[in-house]
Amino acid sequence: MKSLFNERNTLLLLLLVAIAFPLVIQNNYYIQVMILVFIWSIAVYGLNTITGFIGQLSLAHAGFFAIGAYSLGLLTVKGNMYFWVAFVFAIILAAAIGLLVGLVALRTKSHFFAIYTMSVGFLIYLIIYKAEFTGGVRGLIGIPNPPDLGPITFNSMQSQYYLVLFFLVLTIIFMRRMVRSLIGRTFVAIRNSDELAQTLGISVMKNKLIAFVISAAFAGMAGALYASYIRFIGPQVSDVHVAFEILLYLLVGGIGTLTGPILGTFIVVVLTQMLQFLEEFRMLIFGPIVVLLILFYPRGIVGGYLMWKFKRKQKQAKVNGTASKQQKSA
Template identity: 55%
Template sequence: MRHVLTRRNGMIALLVLSLVFPFAFSENRYVLYIMTVGFIYVIAINGMNILAGFTGQLSLAHAGFFAIGAYSVGILTTKMELNFWLALLLAIIITIVLGFALGIIALRTKEHFFAIYTLIVGYLIYLLIDKWDGLTGGIRGLIGIPVPDPIGPIEFNSPITMYYLVLFFLLVSTVVTVRIVHSLTGRTYMAIRNSEELAQTLGINTRTNKLVSFVISVAFAGLAGGLYASLVRFIGPEIAGTSMVFTFLMYLIVGGIGTLSGPIIGTMLFVWLEQFLQNFQEYRMLIFGPILVLIVIFYPTGLAGAYNSIRGRLRSRRKKDRRALNTASLESAKIHSREVQ
């Protein structure tokens, strides 16, 4: 049984379930829509996790960069009438350039000062979107954002095709995240997270590595924002608001900050929990708040970390039981040997 319940088999099972999910709910467009939105959020939070979870730099401007990606796609497709795929590529490039420029300044600060600075940047992005009526539509937002242009015979004008398109980008972002974390670059990020001073004594250029991590993080946010714009086809300034970034942060903390599976677990859990609690929207934070506090107190690494911790304890207990059994068998054999003599 232990050979069956491995991490690799679990990931394969999740992939298979994701691929067959639309066939089970092909008639329920709303369920497919919610799953697709959840996948988009996971892409954004994967980027947030690279920066906050593995590099140790908590950025509170992530929703702002998510909005930059969404508005870039919206403006380029509705006002400049560009092809969606070109608009998405340009949106990611715009997000990266702005992230690079802001990261150079932001990463001169450390710890909570960095978080405060990025919170201010995120709020400034929100104000810019809200007040620049001529470009962004202001409080009215952008309406009529087109769906992605067809790729050959494949069109993206149905919930199922949009689901698979977003799932493809989710798989790509997850593979990229795993490759980064398990590479020398990922170990460098974790060294910076554990002790920036020690990393510097080892010859690591911490400022450059933090900047690269920041740029990768905002690139994921820009990609997710662009996909979100093409899915919902209407965006408003609220997607850059502080409530959005704290929602992202809640998904990451509950799922497991600094773990590979945390963004998926936390995001999909809360996305569906919010759907079940639609009749209690005004009490939403009264329900989520205690859950978040309990997880932070008892399992700082979230649900994924809790699972790993419990699994590790069970494995350690099995090893102790096996060692005790071997010792008892050896003692029994010695006593039997003496009796025979």
């Protein structure tokens, strides 16, 4: 029975549920909500790379998200570039800017790193807000949907749903393989102790930079998907409150876990949509719920579950050990 509910089978079951969702639920509103959940989940997985596995709190994530969104929008709307070429270029550009920012930002530590990245995010927001080529406060409209790929079209809501789901699945596969690889273990070693990792011969700066670039690339991918789905973007996508929202999704789901990003994003986005009828008063209900969750589950829902599971195993092992000693003494 335990082997039936292992991680692989659970992920396959969730994938089957996600595939069947738009076929069973014939409601465009619910499909739209799930598309947004998938897009933001990709961005949260990116943040989890640098914050969850390296232990560096980055607040520039909204900026990289906006770079991906605006790169796709500008290249397709003003540059008349083929959509998929522009999509790849948007991810590369976000990663390249992440590399440049990381070379400076990762020389700082702790709250200094968070302050620096927040300043970078605010600088990106100012550039988008003030620059003429970005459309300024008016934003950018008319961003095209993804073009057809042979017989596959992306004109319907369901087709866009499956497109975003495809990129989310790729993201999860990449993250799962990365975490289980040597580089993933290296990230965790750096998170636990910079000094100890360095004494073991690990290049701390190099690995932190790799994690930061991966983080920026996933944020850029999420931004490009968001721009192609919404078809209109404004400076607000790079606002610092977006960075805190992405961080909130990660904290609720479980920082440093594989399933936490998508679970936290789903819970917060769906709960926010459910409380929309309260308008500005919804935070009076939503806020305390999140605060209580973070107080009692500081590692998030998934992190709390894993901790409970670990303690249960320890307790069971202790009970089994005591029982075996009693049998030997008897």
